[in-house]
Amino acid sequence: MTSSPPSLSHDANDLAAQRAAIVRQYFRMVDAGDPGLLDLYTDDVELFFPKFGHGHGKEDMVEFARRLWTDLGSIGHDIDGLDIMVCGDRVIVEGREWGTLADGTAWPDGTVSTGRFCNVFTFRGTRISSVHIYADPDIASAHTEKIQQLHRAS
Template structure:
């Protein structure tokens, strides 16, 4: 795949994820491998649905900052670094302004589909685990 094709699929992934659209599954290879912090590894499209289900009833909104995503292609891989903002259980976060909201995804592609996506972020989006922050809350996020 060409780099621009991978980037287009990743952009679509973030937009469909933000919309909560089931069409996101169409971007995945049937044998997709998923990693998300505290969820661990999952395999297949059903694992993605299981991971998303963990946010049911608590994730009110999410929006990735599409205009400022950093794309780093390498062979079959595409690394995407960026920020998101949203609302979880009535509390908001915004990457760059709060501890949560910065992320890095590592995509791998096969047959023009996502065969693997590993998500790296702090799943404590709204900083509820602040008591265990080692550097206090005065840091620049």
């Protein structure tokens, strides 16, 4: 199912609301593995994700998803609980995510890995021209050496 973002509004408040709605749609589509997600992006979309680095264009978005889903079995986001802040052409989102790895391991572990993330979207009209995803790619807390070095038990 391919869905397009709403048409561009000339009112700044309407545009901010449209962009927030597009971000919610983005997370629903990510959770569903909907390839129509690409329709939300500009052709020259920019991506940043830790350990992946920077990507440019829809082809890199597809490659990122392919690499990410190599280890993922499922992913879900607390869409109703997203904290969405719109500031001009930027939409900053803090939230929680969870899922399973391909081997069935559930994440986050609730101790070290809590499933918190922050995404920064940049828009051109009603299309996403950039998404920077700030999340710990060690979703299953498997990087034990770094955890032992940094984790502060409550």
